[in-house]
Amino acid sequence: MIHYLRQIWDRFRDFIVTGFLLLFSLFIITKSESPSVNSFKTFVFGTFSFATSFVSNVILMTDLRSENEELRRKTAELMLEVNSLREYGIENESYKQMLQLKDTSTLSLVTSKIIAKSFSPAQGTITLDKGSNDGIMVGMPVINGNGLIGIVHSVSSAFSIVRTLRNVHLKLIIRNERSRSEGILKWTGEYLTVTNLPKTADVKHGDRIVTSDISSVINKPLFVGRVAKIINPESGYFNDLIISPGVDFNSIKSVFVVKTTQFPLNTLPQTNERGEQ
């Protein structure tokens, strides 16, 4: 019997070991969100990120000049935009006083650099050079001047990992800014889409899509993108939209983490009854 087993082992050793490793990997996937695995992952990426951060800083130094030029141009554009928004602000303030409303938002931004990006298009994560020491916590939204980038997924003392909108596990409730119709935003692996949008919803090509204030994760209207295509299947009650994101995920280098009193979530993002994180 032992001789027989030995023969099988000698003959199929590579296949047996590979099969075991594949099964073990699948087992690990099922345990991937457990707290112990997450804390170990946080420790490892936090340690390696020191090396990543150092190399990244050296490389980014060479890129600073062009980025400065771009920022100057952006500042000028924003100044023009602020001027026009200021008038609306004054008008809005007077309406608020009339309605006796208080502005309860306590938004503040933490500037951060991207020190690493995932290298498979399906993974959709970025590593930031700021962590819990800077007040970053799980669940905080990450933006840049062009809109929402993603949500902080795990945090070590000095670094954090963000799930971008190009991560298939990130789902958010969004709103059409013009018509106020709501749907669920997700990444299919190829496109950013909005699903579960009733056929009766008023949607037009080019409409601005923002995060919805009924979202349990981001309850501020952060710009996500514009409607690029309306998919109108003949059957069913819903339409799907393809969204052109405001952010160019290939070129982002620095971001802002939005800190509000509502955030952070104290645990890892959970899926609610609407399928949103």
Next chain:
Amino acid sequence: MKTGWFYPLLIFFPLLLIQIVVIPLISLDGFVPNLPLIALVFFTLKNGRLFGAVSGFVYGLLIDLIIGSLIGSTMFSFTAAGFTAGLFFNENKIENYLRSYVFILILFLSSLVHEVLIFVILSFGAEGDAFTGIIRQSIYASLYTSLIGSAVIILFPGRKFF
């Protein structure tokens, strides 16, 4: 000539550092070549399929931990990709493979296995026409990895492309 286990592990960390810091600068529409996979295929062709599977598993584990993706996903896809590359292992043809276009073909195949598996794992439950997207994106990513991997042939001493 076989390399043993230590050298591939040693080279992995600087490669991963380059991969996550430098390589994004040459991304094409979000696609980047996969340097750890190129190294995995290279060392597997020198050491055999068991080496490929085990190294793929270790490489995948470290990648999952370091870049923060779903832990187990790259472990699975790299193990399968390493084993796939190992299927072409032939002690008498190591040098021939590493000096010719055969390396690129094996790299492309292994990369395709990795990309398809990781897309399937990470897109599990995603709605829509996922299949077309998976195939298309996997092919693009594999082509780019193979293109960069052709540098191995160029840098390998005594090359003969065809």
